[in-house]
Amino acid sequence: MQNSDIDAGLTPPPLMPKVERQRLHDTVVEHIRRFIVEGVLEPGKKLNERELCETLGISRTPLREALKVLAAEGLIDIEPNRGASVSKMDEAELRETFELMSGLEAFSGELAAERMTAVELTEIKALHYAMLACRAQNDLAGYYSRNQAIHDKINEAARNSALRQTYIAVNRRLQALRFRSNFQIPKWDSAIHDHDEMLKALEARDGKRLSAILRQHLLDKRDAVLQVQSREDAAAAKLKA
Structure with a gap:
């Protein structure tokens, strides 16, 4: 002792x-x-x-x-x-990375609809309503953090470690651009509508539907980001002229 x-x-x-x-x-x-x-x-x-x-x-x-x-x-x-x-992506890299992310999100949704627990679904619902509250207050930073938490939880609920690792690596490069995709109010409200549909698909355990929504959701973000970047590049070029 x-x-x-x-x-x-x-x-x-x-x-x-x-x-x-x-x-x-x-x-x-x-x-x-x-x-x-x-x-x-x-x-x-x-x-x-x-x-x-x-x-x-x-x-x-x-x-x-x-x-x-x-x-x-x-x-x-x-x-x-x-x-x-x-870092700043050029147009080709931006397009390709968003296309890749749309596939990763779609696959996550398909698997998550099948594998998500009732507790996880409840957590996503809570985040969804908190996200709507932030939108009502025009709190883009608060909205974005809850938005990303929803996407992250869907990916986690897919329960595929290889998918998870790839998702995290690609999403880190796109986070700033995903944030910028909501600078236009119509695009922001369109994203809210997409999230309403995502929640319905999750509740129905409709993986094919959720997959399709997530894929288009990311491609719409790509287009919104390209529009913002195009305007900013044009404005910068005008200043230099």
Whole structure:
């Protein structure tokens, strides 16, 4: 018993500094990711490390570690001697990535309608009504977070780990663009209608119907994003002229 007590006393202390550092790392990554998604940091924008450090209240070391993670996710471009900038997809890449995502979402819906539990369906309903409340208040950020939670839960309910990993990787690259697809009120309201239909299909366990809705929902987002990007590119070109 004494030996056991002695051994216990010699056990190294908990690795709290590493835990805290990991929390800081995750927090910095999440903050910058949100800045990108919500358009605070726009596509193509060169990042000012000093300003970001001041905004987040951190040193350059955790910032640079976070930027490496975001670069691996395809959200940040890092060029030697030129620093980091927010990634910007060209039209062809945007079209192809949304087409891929439409397929992933469609497959998720088909499987989820079959495999989703009653508890998961209840959670999605709650998110749906919270999302509608945000729309009524013109709270785009709140709407978007609940919107994405719904799509994420549908993907999780598909219970396919390979699909899950691919979905997460592709969706990270599209989150900022999906956010931008609701800048136009008619497009935003059209997305709300799609979500109403998604919920009906889930309640009916109609996988084919849900799959078709999700596929078109993503292709409509692609078209909305292309319209926004086209106008912005035209405005930028006009300023340069």
